[in-house]
Amino acid sequence: MRLKRISAALIAVAVVSGAIATGQARPAKKSNRTEMAVQRQGLAFAQKHCSICHAIDTGISPKPEAPSFEAIINTPGLTAQTLNPWLQDSHNFPEIMNFEIAPEQIDALAAYMLTLKNADYRPPIQ
Structure with missing residues (x-):
């Protein structure tokens, strides 16, 4: 036995x-330490620059017309490869958002947002 x-x-x-x-x-x-550090930089950027309008994690955004980061990153068809170009062009609405995100900040913000990717995500019922 x-x-x-x-x-x-x-x-x-x-x-x-x-x-x-x-x-x-x-x-x-x-995740290696460098990747985690970049994700933390992205979170810090989001907290400082994005959280006024967007829920930068899960939940409902402070401004109802601004989607949460969770909703954005879980948009069908949005991938790690399409996220950076999307973030570069996402603020082309001067009447609403009038600022640009520097390329290195886009990389960090994208790295943070990708941590919210969830195959089981279901948009909240509104």
């Missing part, structure tokens, strides 16, 4: 090791 358990454990280790070695299974990716 004990020998069967040891054999089963060794087989499991061998299968997992082989899968990792061949690239079929990968350990979970952890």
Whole structure:
């Protein structure tokens, strides 16, 4: 009985090791410190410049016409590749928002916003 358990454990280790070695299974990716620092910079930027109008995390925005960051990032078709160009062009409404976001701030803001991506997101009922 004990020998069967040891054999089963060794087989499991061998299968997992082989899968990792061949690239079929990968350990979970952890955010590195640099990535987390950029995300924190993006959050700080959002708190300072965006939170007057937008909910910068989950919830309802202070201004009803301004979508929450959660709603924005979970818009169908919006991806990490399309987010930066979208943020560059998102404030082209001078009567509402009249400022530009510097490229390095866009990268940080996008990195933060991507942390709100959720495959199970459902827009709130209004």
